[in-house]
Amino acid sequence: MLITPLLLRRMCLALPFYAGKTRGIFQDFGIPPSNAIVDVRAFNVVDLTSHKSSHKRPRLLFDLGVRKDPLNYPPAISAFFAAGIYSVPNDFKDVPELLKQGGIPLASISAVIWSHSHFDRIGDMSRFLNSTVLVVGPGTNNELYPEFPDGVLQASDFDGHTVHELNFDETNLTFSGLQAIDYFEDGSLYLLNTPGHLPGHLTLLARVTPSSFILLGGDSFHHPGQLRPRPHLQTHFPCPAHLLHATRSSISTDYFSSWGTHARAFDLQSRAEPLLTLSDLPNASVYADPARAKVSLDKIATLDADPDFLVLIAHDQSVAGGIPYFPASLNGWKESKWKEGLVWRFVEEDSPAFVFNAV
Numbered sequence: 111m112l113i114t115p116l117l118l119r120r121m122c123l124a125l126p127f128y129a130g131k132t133r134g135i136f137q138d139f140g141i142p143p144s145n146a147i148v149d150v151r152a153f154n155v156v157d158l159t160s161h162k163s164s165h166k167r168p169r170l171l172f173d174l175g176v177r178k179d180p181l182n183y184p185p186a187i188s189a190f191f192a193a194g195i196y197s198v199p200n201d202f203k204d205v206p207e208l209l210k211q212g213g214i215p216l217a218s219i220s221a222v223i224w225s226h227s228h229f230d231r232i233g234d235m236s237r238f239l240n241s242t243v244l245v246v247g248p249g250t251n252n253e254l255y256p257e258f259p260d261g262v263l264q265a266s267d268f269d270g271h272t273v274h275e276l277n278f279d280e281t282n283l284t285f286s287g288l289q290a291i292d293y294f295e296d297g298s299l300y301l302l303n304t305p306g307h308l309p310g311h312l313t314l315l316a317r318v319t320p321s322s323f324i325l326l327g328g329d330s331f332h333h334p335g336q337l338r339p340r341p342h343l344q345t346h347f348p349c350p351a352h353l354l355h356a357t358r359s360s361i362s363t364d365y366f367s368s369w370g371t372h373a374r375a376f377d378l379q380s381r382a383e384p385l386l387t388l389s390d391l392p393n394a395s396v397y398a399d400p401a402r403a404k405v406s407l408d409k410i411a412t413l414d415a416d417p418d419f420l421v422l423i424a425h426d427q428s429v430a431g432g433i434p435y436f437p438a439s440l441n442g443w444k445e446s447k448w449k450e451g452l453v454w455r456f457v458e459e460d461s462p463a464f465v466f467n468a469v
């Protein structure tokens with residue numbers, strides 16, 4: 111399980127206002143122009159290089175990963191660790207430890223944003239200073255153990271922190287059909303309403319240059335094959351020829367097809383919908399509301415198809431090794447052409463995300 115907590119820091123570029131004479135394509139999605147940006151860094155929660163920082167700008171964390179002492183989750187979760195179904199490595203360092211090791215004081219973390227309240231996101235809020243605000247989406251589960259014996263949250267997840275539950279009724283911003291809140295009120299960072307996986311599920315849209323963005327999709331979906339391929343994406347990011355060739359035989363035509371597929375040769379190029387769907391099996395889907403999750407996913411897909419947006423989710427194993435971890439910044443993704451290298455990795459047979467063979 112790959113979980114990628116993210117650190118974000120607000121910055122401001124000394125550039126002329128982007129609106130100027132040229133209109134950015136991002137404006138077609140409803141996103142206003144701005145020169146304010148955030149710096150985005152991803153944590154590999156197993157490995158970290160030492161880093162010193164003297165910046166005093168506000169820092170946010172988007173998700174915290176798993177807590178270090180998982181037996182201290184409420185029983186509904188800790189039972190899985192006690193039974194060995196889930197485990198954390200012996201040398202596991204949680205986000206507060208990684209921050210400390212990286213020279214970032216916990217006092218500089220102004221807020222933790224939970225994409226949602228699953229155990230692999232909430233970490234251990236008791237390890238953060240009371241000055242760190244906890245931001246959650248609307249309708250986030252508030253049934254606490256032990257009052258609710260099956261509760262997956264407990265008082266220590268909230269105690270001492272100001273909890274800010276977002277209200278999307280108060281915003282007029284809508285990007286590609288997704289309600290958006292301008293977190294710093296300067297266009298640098300937006301929180302998007304993407305329910306479906308859980309009530310209150312949030313997605314983060316970070317402006318990393320005046321005209322390019324990183325979308326942190328949390329668990330709005332879990333596998334890149336649920337997002338891709340889509341015709342628009344193939345227009346802007348055509349699948350490389352060698353991969354198109356390899357997928358003719360590596361992707362099973364028993365389960366996957368398109369109008370161009372024939373004689374047991376899969377055709378990715380003519381595939382008009384994603385390879386995988388979001389499960390809607392009753393009581394077996396990881397999506398509390400699969401229909402709403404699909405609506406959120408389809409809207410995110412319009413951004414994924416656009417060259418100005420890099421979409422990252424927490425469980426995408428194909429991303430490992432494709433983006434640099436903290437202390438490197440992700441902000442240069444577009445000029446570094448990382449997206450070109452990432453979007454089709456999941457159909458490479460040696461990618462850990464490859465699941466399309468008949469066996």
Ligand SMILES: [Zn+2]
Binds near residue numbers: 226228307329
């Ligand atoms: Zn989840």
